[in-house]
Amino acid sequence: MSLPPRTVRRRRMAAVIALAVVVAAGLVVHRLAPSSVATDVAGDALYAVAVYTGLVMLFASARPALLGALAVAWCVAVELFQLTGAPVALAAAFPPAALVLGTGFDARDLVVYPLAVVVAAAVDTTVERRRGMTAGERGLESA
Structure with a gap:
């Protein structure tokens, strides 16, 4: 199932804005x-x-479940990479690297990451479904 180009552009632009907000909050x-x-x-x-x-920004036509799985895989890989000590060395040489790679392993993160991604994917799915509905469908939904 392929998304129309307009939908892909709209989803990508929404992701750019959302990413800016999330990074600022972080x-x-x-x-x-x-x-x-x-x-x-x-x-x-x-x-x-x-x-x-x-x-989502890079692969706007992909399904949320696939993007969620990739996001969790990335986060877990980064967390496990911290066990090597390499992120600490990278952060010592270039401090902003700590924002991307972290510096110390924390098992709690392995629980937080998938939960946060599930919430993000659910919001993404809900927003896209609502955007895909016509005004008439939205009116019927609230009745």
């Missing part, structure tokens, strides 16, 4: 929020949503 949490378990979980969730949204 930077606010990283820089301004006091360090706590809650801010760590929020940052992890925003990271996973940013990965998902970035994939």
Whole structure:
């Protein structure tokens, strides 16, 4: 099933805007929020949503389930990569690398990432379904 080019463009543009908002929120949490378990979980969730949204931006015609699986796979791979110590060395040489690769393994992240991606994919699916409905269908839905 192929999406019409207009739908792909619209989905890609929405993903660009959403990614900018998510990255901004992540930077606010990283820089301004006091360090706590809650801010760590929020940052992890925003990271996973940013990965998902970035994939939507790149592959706007793909199904949310596929993009969700890829996003979770990326997040888990990055988390496991942290066990090697390489991200710490990269962050020492280039500090912004820590925002993408992290620095220390945390098993809790392996739970947060899939949960955040499921929420992002559900929102994506809901938005696209609503956009696909005609005004008349929306009116019937609320009746």
